[in-house]
Amino acid sequence: MRTILIGITGASSSGKSTLAYLLKRILPHSEIIHEDDFYKLEKDIPFDPVRKDRDWDCPDAIDMDAMKQTLSVLTEPNTYSKNPRAAVKDTGDGYYDYAMASTEPTIKDAFFKNDERTINELLGKVNAKLENFDSRQSFRIFLLDGFLILPDKELLKMLSLTLFFKTSYKALKSRREKRTYNVGGDVWADPPGYFDKFVWPSYYTYHKNLFIRGNDESYIKETGGNIKEEFMEEYNVFEFDNNDQCDADKLIENATLVIADKIFH
Incomplete structure (x- = not known):
């Protein structure tokens, strides 16, 4: 069995989870793995003494090693003994399934409105592509x-391709500040100023070297950033605009067709 790994990425509130759920409806034999489900325990989240809070938006907040071990076993089952922290379960036929139950909500973001006819049309196009796969x-x-x-x-090299959804600072902040989370049965929201204190600074810090004009933060805030062409070519990354004024149907169509053209050929 061939296991295909596809990255869906962007800043918090860029719509990546919503798009992942839509792609799951369109792409056969597909599952979603949420990076958020690999968060470390709260006591292990780095504490920032300057901002006087735990930084949930830095790479050290995520158990990247466990996530990579999981991806390794899913793609190469014979590496199971070398990856003891992989979140997988034995299927009994020589392969492993993803075993982690997600805490992510399955409801689409309210701003993202798709026509069901678009989803059905894309299902037809993917199935037609698969006829010769x-x-x-x-x-x-x-x-x-x-x-x-x-x-x-290292993670990018494990993926067949990665879709990057870029969104302006203004749209990201507006969406993030409207969010609520269900944590242990309680409704939770970001504390005041959290987006500007942690979310945006961390995102910008860890991504700016990937962008054209990355040192110009005001430009990245306005545009969402354009990834350097050589980086996209080397790591098979494809970027898409996903601001509030974007056509949601066109966006999911473009993302689906990139996957179909690059994977099912």
Whole structure:
């Protein structure tokens, strides 16, 4: 069986999780792995003495090693003994399935509105593409949804391709500040100023070297940033605009067709 890993990335509130759920509906034999489910325990989240709070938006907040071990076993089952922290379960037929139950919500963001006809049309296009795909009955897809994929070159090399959804600072902040989370049965929201204190500074810090004009923060805030062409070519990254004024149907269509053209050929 061929295991295909596809990265879905962007800043927090860029729409990546919503798009991952839509792609799961369109792509056969697909599952989602959320990077957020690999967060370390709260006591192990780095504490920033300057900002006087734990930094949930830095790479050290995520158990990247466990996540990479998981991806390694899913793609190469014979590496199981070398990856004891992989979140997988034995299927009994020589392969492993992803074993972690996600805490991520499955409801689409309110701003993202798709026409069901678009989803159905894309299903038809993917199925037509699969007619000539040699491994039609022997592949599976894992969509890795995470905000810290691009800065990790080792992780990028494990992926067949990565979709990057770029969004302006203004849209990101507006969406993030409207969010609520269900944590242990309690409704939780960001404390005042959290986006400007942690979310944006961390995102910008760990991504700016990947962008054209990356040192110009005001430009990145306005545009969402354009990834350097040589980086996209080397790591098979494709970027898409996902601001509030974007056409949601066109966005999911473009993302689907990139995957179909690059994977099912």
